[in-house]
Amino acid sequence: MAHTVPFRLxxxxxxxxxxxxxSFRQDARDVLGEYMPSExxxxxxxxxxxxxxxxxxxxxxxxxxxxxxxxxxxLFTQLLTFMVERGSQSRGPRGSLAQQRQEALDLKAVALExxxxxxxxxxENQWCVQxxxxxxxxxxxxxxRHPELFEQEVRGLPSARLDQPPYREVFDTMDRLLxxxxxxxxxxxxxxxxxxxxxxxxxxxxxxxxxxxxLPWDVGASPKWxxxxxxxxxxxxxxxxxxxxxxxxxxxxxxxxxxxxxxEAAREFRRSADSSAAKNPPSPGxxxxxxxxxxxLIPQLAIYRDADIPEQAHYANLAWKDLTGVNVPKExxxxxxxxxxxxxxxxxxxxxxHPVSELPPIALRERLKLTVQNTLGLTxxxxxxxxxxxxxxxxxxxxxxxxxPCPGGxxxxxxxxxxxxxxxxxxxxxxFRELAPFPALPxxxxxxxxxxxxxxxxxxxxxxxxxxxxxxxxxxxxxxxVLYLLQFVQEGDELPDFIVxxxxxxxxxxxxxxxxxxxxxxxxxxxxxxxxxIFNRRRPLVYGLQKLPADLGIQLFLTICQTLGIQQxxxxxxxxxxxxxxxxxxxxxx
Amino acid sequence: xxxxxxxxxxxxxxxxxxxxxxxxxxxxxxxxxxxxxxxMFLVLDRASGGNTIGDEVIRRFSLLDLESRNIIDFxxxxxGRSKSSSLTFDLKAFQSCRDALHKAGVxxxxxxxxxLLFDAWLRHERVSLDFENALHIDLAESVANKRIVSAGSxxxxxxxxxxxxxxxxxxxxxVVIRISDKLGLATAKRxxxxxxxxxxGKIIGANxxxxxxxxxxxxxVDLAGL
Numbered sequence: 001m002a003h004t005v006p007f008r009l010x011x012x013x014x015x016x017x018x019x020x021x022x023s024f025r026q027d028a029r030d031v032l033g034e035y036m037p038s039e040x041x042x043x044x045x046x047x048x049x050x051x052x053x054x055x056x057x058x059x060x061x062x063x064x065x066x067x068x069x070x071x072x073x074x075l076f077t078q079l080l081t082f083m084v085e086r087g088s089q090s091r092g093p094r095g096s097l098a099q100q101r102q103e104a105l106d107l108k109a110v111a112l113e114x115x116x117x118x119x120x121x122x123x124e125n126q127w128c129v130q131x132x133x134x135x136x137x138x139x140x141x142x143x144x145r146h147p148e149l150f151e152q153e154v155r156g157l158p159s160a161r162l163d164q165p166p167y168r169e170v171f172d173t174m175d176r177l178l179x180x181x182x183x184x185x186x187x188x189x190x191x192x193x194x195x196x197x198x199x200x201x202x203x204x205x206x207x208x209x210x211x212x213x214x215l216p217w218d219v220g221a222s223p224k225w226x227x228x229x230x231x232x233x234x235x236x237x238x239x240x241x242x243x244x245x246x247x248x249x250x251x252x253x254x255x256x257x258x259x260x261x262x263x264e265a266a267r268e269f270r271r272s273a274d275s276s277a278a279k280n281p282p283s284p285g286x287x288x289x290x291x292x293x294x295x296x297l298i299p300q301l302a303i304y305r306d307a308d309i310p311e312q313a314h315y316a317n318l319a320w321k322d323l324t325g326v327n328v329p330k331e332x333x334x335x336x337x338x339x340x341x342x343x344x345x346x347x348x349x350x351x352x353x354h355p356v357s358e359l360p361p362i363a364l365r366e367r368l369k370l371t372v373q374n375t376l377g378l379t380x381x382x383x384x385x386x387x388x389x390x391x392x393x394x395x396x397x398x399x400x401x402x403x404x405p406c407p408g409g410x411x412x413x414x415x416x417x418x419x420x421x422x423x424x425x426x427x428x429x430x431x432f433r434e435l436a437p438f439p440a441l442p443x444x445x446x447x448x449x450x451x452x453x454x455x456x457x458x459x460x461x462x463x464x465x466x467x468x469x470x471x472x473x474x475x476x477x478x479x480x481x482v483l484y485l486l487q488f489v490q491e492g493d494e495l496p497d498f499i500v501x502x503x504x505x506x507x508x509x510x511x512x513x514x515x516x517x518x519x520x521x522x523x524x525x526x527x528x529x530x531x532x533x534i535f536n537r538r539r540p541l542v543y544g545l546q547k548l549p550a551d552l553g554i555q556l557f558l559t560i561c562q563t564l565g566i567q568q569x570x571x572x573x574x575x576x577x578x579x580x581x582x583x584x585x586x587x588x589x590x
Numbered sequence: 591x592x593x594x595x596x597x598x599x600x601x602x603x604x605x606x607x608x609x610x611x612x613x614x615x616x617x618x619x620x621x622x623x624x625x626x627x628x629x630m631f632l633v634l635d636r637a638s639g640g641n642t643i644g645d646e647v648i649r650r651f652s653l654l655d656l657e658s659r660n661i662i663d664f665x666x667x668x669x670g671r672s673k674s675s676s677l678t679f680d681l682k683a684f685q686s687c688r689d690a691l692h693k694a695g696v697x698x699x700x701x702x703x704x705x706l707l708f709d710a711w712l713r714h715e716r717v718s719l720d721f722e723n724a725l726h727i728d729l730a731e732s733v734a735n736k737r738i739v740s741a742g743s744x745x746x747x748x749x750x751x752x753x754x755x756x757x758x759x760x761x762x763x764x765v766v767i768r769i770s771d772k773l774g775l776a777t778a779k780r781x782x783x784x785x786x787x788x789x790x791g792k793i794i795g796a797n798x799x800x801x802x803x804x805x806x807x808x809x810x811v812d813l814a815g816l
Binding site: 164176 | 607609610613617715716717813814815
């Protein structure tokens, strides 16, 4: 045996470690990133968290997403989560109304029981392997691309020895066998990280769904559950991923198979990269070949293949639907990109520091009057959670002489100071009433995130601002949000439901058609701060601004624009209002 | 690549560095139980009420880093490196570290420049800091009372002691001791502070020996609880 120390993962306890599969926390910092089934992989604004390598956080969260959506144990977790969340809202599939009510009550009780007993166990069973795959991929990325930060990143991992979730321990367990070495070529590091990802996927492709189909439940029987549902579902997890990974690794080590597998991974991924560079016809990918090798090297363990999973998922879903009367959403698709979102902590701090209060109508009226009297420019910013009320911020600026609504330049620095911003909550009828005597104002209207969709539901809302420059400024960066931004720019209508539905279900949508006529360019505001601007020359008063934190933000935005068919603006075709947009963008970011 | 003298800006970072170093030592030496010496400086800068002794200690940061290599981990609580690599003091961070120590039962700061020297243990999967048998020197007070000539020469003695431990071939036969080329000094199952003080005492001479008496400056603290 090459290694005398057996591969043994730490045993996690939900209550002891405060384990949370979905989030990656670090001491004294905000959450760096998280994976939520409903939202996908999320990287929290790296400018806020000061994450050393935001791309590595993205890789970490995307790895969770992959395992959650593409392995049998991940799908089992989805079913269970869905049952717990929706159980109380379900109706039985047949019978009288009274019977259906009774069944709904039964299901609610079952859901509570599953949420208390089974779901925590389900997460405990996979926590170590999920975090191992995600953390190993993250650290490998840092080692290969930012070797100077490698030790700092490893040191920063939470540890059970500090009474934190045992990220450091799970990483070290694999690192002892397959060391991450910052001096190694990037390709080898990547291949090794992929291999670890495949080993973990093999540990999560257990027979849990097969066991679930075979459970002795009878939907027509009374009581509905032939056996205790919690016990039944716990029995589906009799071969938990963490034990499976230990068996896989110990078998590979004991039989001297790990090193040849590592070498094969390096070879296959190199071949795959060469083949792709040479634009050869598609052949089985390196991942497929390696996964198949893992399956054949460990014949004593039931490791399901990718091709087996759809059928298993289908029958497990059917069993579930029979039982609960609820369709389980299909979640096998892989989101193309992670998201970058604002920090919740930051939002809470902002609200605590600047509590929202009412804005008296007279304050807006005075600002409008002052704007006319002093020939100033005025930006009105709106945030709406519902059409009846808006958070309004009125911000003045110097107008460029004879070129309204464009902002003035340095020549205005000697003028008297601008009035301070006024802001607060106002009812939309009050806003209309105060704006009525000033049809030429504001010069610029700015909608926060998707507030425009609610403003457009206010009668007369949309036409009121058609004569001024309209900007939607968006904070969170995801493909869906950029799609809404594009919709604002293109037509100002909501996305057709079928597109939203298809997007969420991962079905093919001709996305590139949506960007027809739209262009984008980047506004640089600082070393790491950029804003992406989307516009269409057919609608010269309408612009979408997207906050882009760090290089990761830029890369994501460029990729999403390419996917949606939004063309990069040609320098030879200047954009109207560049200065104005830079001014709005600057207010937005800082 | 692996820094030895650490400028620590918060107690969390201090904990992570101690733990990281011990895990790496454990991995390299394959010792289940090990002990390393840790030096902790509590030094104020001039703007926050510090004095010339503090200045002298901070001036020696790089020297301590270089000369104590592979023997002792020194931590300067509240001090961090700016982008230009110069050391900067953060009073808030310093205070948070002091509060954490105080909460753990480690108190008694002279007010200008103190050194705490103690053993850190890794055993039974936990890390603990032994303040029961520690060295606490109020450098400013010791210089004022002429028990030591200067902070500089006193620390110089410590570095010499560290160097002698490194080059003393007989140590390995007397105790289970490991000096890692990359990481540092560790003993198994025995206090390492004892060896450091023994060497140091011989260097600084009889007049200053009283300064090297270990005493209880606090309890044994589990690193996680600090």
